Amino acid sequence: MAVSIEDIKKLRAMTGAGLADVKKALTEAEGDFDKAKELIRERGLAIAAKRSDRETSNGCVLVKQVDGFAAMVAIKCETDFVANGQDFIALVQEILDAAVANKCKSLDEVKALKLANGEDAATAVQQRSGVTGEKMELDGYNFLEGENLSVYDHMNKHTLATIVQLNENNEEAGHKVAMQVAAMKPVALDEASIPQSVKDEEFKVAVEKTKEEQVEKAVVAAIKKAGINANLVDSDDHIESNIKKGWLTREEADKAIEIRKTVSAEKAANLNEGMIQNIAKGRLNKFFKENCLVDQEFQFGDGDKQSVNEWLKAQSKDLKIVAYKRFTLSAE
Numbered sequence: 001m002a003v004s005i006e007d008i009k010k011l012r013a014m015t016g017a018g019l020a021d022v023k024k025a026l027t028e029a030e031g032d033f034d035k036a037k038e039l040i041r042e043r044g045l046a047i048a049a050k051r052s053d054r055e056t057s058n059g060c061v062l063v064k065q066v067d068g069f070a071a072m073v074a075i076k077c078e079t080d081f082v083a084n085g086q087d088f089i090a091l092v093q094e095i096l097d098a099a100v101a102n103k104c105k106s107l108d109e110v111k112a113l114k115l116a117n118g119e120d121a122a123t124a125v126q127q128r129s130g131v132t133g134e135k136m137e138l139d140g141y142n143f144l145e146g147e148n149l150s151v152y153d154h155m156n157k158h159t160l161a162t163i164v165q166l167n168e169n170n171e172e173a174g175h176k177v178a179m180q181v182a183a184m185k186p187v188a189l190d191e192a193s194i195p196q197s198v199k200d201e202e203f204k205v206a207v208e209k210t211k212e213e214q215v216e217k218a219v220v221a222a223i224k225k226a227g228i229n230a231n232l233v234d235s236d237d238h239i240e241s242n243i244k245k246g247w248l249t250r251e252e253a254d255k256a257i258e259i260r261k262t263v264s265a266e267k268a269a270n271l272n273e274g275m276i277q278n279i280a281k282g283r284l285n286k287f288f289k290e291n292c293l294v295d296q297e298f299q300f301g302d303g304d305k306q307s308v309n310e311w312l313k314a315q316s317k318d319l320k321i322v323a324y325k326r327f328t329l330s331a332e
Contacts, residue, residue: 148170226259295308
């Protein structure tokens with residue numbers, strides 16, 4: 001049967017599908033809109049299933065704050081071409097608007113949201129997958145609720161977004177801290193926010209690394225004392241390569257290997273445990289300084305080296321960060 005251009009435009013507006021796909025569905029459905037919509041939905045599901053093993057390394061992250069509620073939504077796709085498309089960004093914005101309006105508290109709630117075309121958000125994403133031919137995932141959702149919220153879309157590129165909540169109203173401070181969260185990717189608000197299991201594991205790693213360094217320091221000193229360039233014998237592959245180049249004799253190599261073996265065992269058996277513990281504690285404190293938001297060096301001050309917490313107190317003596325959220329599409 002013939003399909004009118006008005007019907008095609010109407011169904012395209014309802015589904016977001018391409019003109020050719022809409023015309024084909026309407027023709028097959030003999031003008032039945034509900035049946036045509038179902039055909040488009042099924043094709044979207046089929047394409048999504050077919051490409052389920054594809055990597056979604058691109059996408060769009062949008063963030064919004066209204067009346068004491070802020071949220072961010074991320075939809076992933078395969079290529080930046082699709083990610084930068086107006087229709088794709090519009091879909092993310094529609095889902096975000098609905099999530100904020102309904103004050104959704106979880107990704108599952110977001111997926112179940114009913115959109116303007118009557119479909120739920122998860123189905124709308126699948127249908128969009130059918131239009132573009134790419135795998136898509138409604139993959140990220142974060143929110144904060146309360147007063148003094150600030151949101152930030154990094155460079156307005158829709159790939160990294162943050163939300164920050166302060167205990168006092170200070171828009172400039174909130175914006176700068178939101179930028180800090182984007183730039184310095186903290187893993188926790190403060191030391192108290194880090195699970196004890198994570199602290200224990202970090203300390204364990206610090207102890208082992210310190211022991212390895214102390215042993216290696218003793219080995220290098222002994223090799224140098226023997227008149228051998230320690231840089232030429234730091235690995236088996238390096239040793240063989242340097243012998244072939246004539247930079248190292250076999251006798252020197254064998255001597256260095258023996259020194260490494262004996263000195264390593266002797267030093268490992270006689271490490272100063274107190275010193276090891278103190279150095280490991282220093283490493284752990286460095287981990288907190290680099291990864292806890294309030295302890296990080298503030299990147300957006302006036303040149304003075306201050307922690308985020310120190311900078312906040314300089315703005316207002318009681319100003320503090322209550323919470324933050326961060327989502328990025330980039331591998332970090």
